[in-house]
Amino acid sequence: MIQSPRMKKFLKSYLNNRPFFYVFIRPRELGLFEKRLPFKKPILDFGCGDGFFAKVLFGNSRIDVGIDVDKTVLHEAKESRVYRRVLTYDGVSIPFNGEEFSTVFSNCVMEHVDNLNLSLNEISRVMKKGGKFYVSVMTDMWESYLIGAKFLGKRYAQWLKKIQKHPNLLSVDGWKKAFKEAGFEVVEQIGYLGKNDSHLLELSHYLSVDSLISKRLFDRWVLFPGGFSLLEKYLLRFCKKAVTDQDNSAAVFFTLRKI
Numbered sequence: 001m002i003q004s005p006r007m008k009k010f011l012k013s014y015l016n017n018r019p020f021f022y023v024f025i026r027p028r029e030l031g032l033f034e035k036r037l038p039f040k041k042p043i044l045d046f047g048c049g050d051g052f053f054a055k056v057l058f059g060n061s062r063i064d065v066g067i068d069v070d071k072t073v074l075h076e077a078k079e080s081r082v083y084r085r086v087l088t089y090d091g092v093s094i095p096f097n098g099e100e101f102s103t104v105f106s107n108c109v110m111e112h113v114d115n116l117n118l119s120l121n122e123i124s125r126v127m128k129k130g131g132k133f134y135v136s137v138m139t140d141m142w143e144s145y146l147i148g149a150k151f152l153g154k155r156y157a158q159w160l161k162k163i164q165k166h167p168n169l170l171s172v173d174g175w176k177k178a179f180k181e182a183g184f185e186v187v188e189q190i191g192y193l194g195k196n197d198s199h200l201l202e203l204s205h206y207l208s209v210d211s212l213i214s215k216r217l218f219d220r221w222v223l224f225p226g227g228f229s230l231l232e233k234y235l236l237r238f239c240k241k242a243v244t245d246q247d248n249s250a251a252v253f254f255t256l257r258k259i
Helices: 007-017 020-024 026-034 052-058 071-080 116-126 147-152 154-164 172-181 195-205 209-218 229-240
Strands: 043-046 063-068 083-088 101-107 127-138 184-191 251-258
Touching (some): 007 020, 007 052, 007 229, 020 195, 026 052, 026 251, 052 063, 063 071, 071 083, 116 172, 147 154, 147 195, 172 251
Antiparallel strands (some): 184 251
């Protein structure tokens, strides 16, 4: 099981503040990143988004830099006060000199970037030799497990890939190859999203439509926090459950070292 003394807090943070489907993946990811704390400073959050994940992970502590290509959410990242600096990434060049950071972390971002090799090389460039890169990614098994594709075929998988903006759904070996070519060695890998978990995650997306409506109308993902409180015990067990089929996980956490 994925143990964490703060897993319940991670779960409640997402239940009360984010669309429902996140509870089937984000608390597990938080538990994996938390086990590697404290990160050696200076720290870069690559693909920080609105800063919510980092805020839940680090609490009242502050880290050095958060960057993201999406300018529309960076004001929220600044308001989270988890970063000392929040900067825009243009998708080409990370705005720092070489060997600036001892640690980089990135949660489910790399499968979304338009130029994967360029971004990985940039991350490698700004990292100190021997520095750690903690990164979680979705794999090609996510598409293999899609329930909708079994009934609607490849069109469903292609539609979902476009909606979720997943240009880089690589195999585990494909991810390892990409990391190696960017100058990293794999220290550890942990699969955390098995076949049944993927089914739950996929189906829960359709139970989160109300959150999209709420966000558009009221600028809040969750109007009534605590609405899923009766499910908390089950969801907590789910979040702590280990994935047995490591080789065929739809999501993998890597610890990498800059060579």
